[in-house]
Amino acid sequence: MSASSPFALRLAWAQALFERGDYLAAAPALAALVAEADDARSAGLEGGSADERARHGTTDLRLLLARAYYHSAQLARAEAVLRPLLDESPTDAYAHLLLGRTLQRAGRHDDAARPLALARVLGDYEVPER
Numbered sequence: 001m002s003a004s005s006p007f008a009l010r011l012a013w014a015q016a017l018f019e020r021g022d023y024l025a026a027a028p029a030l031a032a033l034v035a036e037a038d039d040a041r042s043a044g045l046e047g048g049s050a051d052e053r054a055r056h057g058t059t060d061l062r063l064l065l066a067r068a069y070y071h072s073a074q075l076a077r078a079e080a081v082l083r084p085l086l087d088e089s090p091t092d093a094y095a096h097l098l099l100g101r102t103l104q105r106a107g108r109h110d111d112a113a114r115p116l117a118l119a120r121v122l123g124d125y126e127v128p129e130r
Contacts, residue, residue: 066085066102070102075105096122101116
């Protein structure tokens with residue numbers, strides 16, 4: 001991926017917002033990138049341009065979006081990103097951990113038990129108690 005492609009530049013900007021802790025600003029920027037990548041994927045763009053290659057894999061991008069939602073207390077949105085991500089990648093231990101922590105933070109401790117247990121088994125993550 002070319003570092004100067006429009007998609008890559010917007011991604012770098014969104015990541016910079018996230019890294020400096022501006023999760024509320026990073027979330028819509030990341031959501032727009034995920035939507036664009038998903039649109040390109042569903043349109044079947046398989047070409048070789050840098051933007052198309054950047055849009056190819058969205059798992060890491062969606063995980064970063066879920067993290068931005070989590071850190072900005074947009075817990076329902078974080079859950080809405082994580083559930084389909086886990087349907088596609090059921091062995092992603094970190095995604096299970098983030099879903100469990102999201103549910104815990106929302107006060108849904110019983111719902112959090114399963115994803116936290118899976119995170120512990122799949123990724124050897126230390127799971128915080130209630």
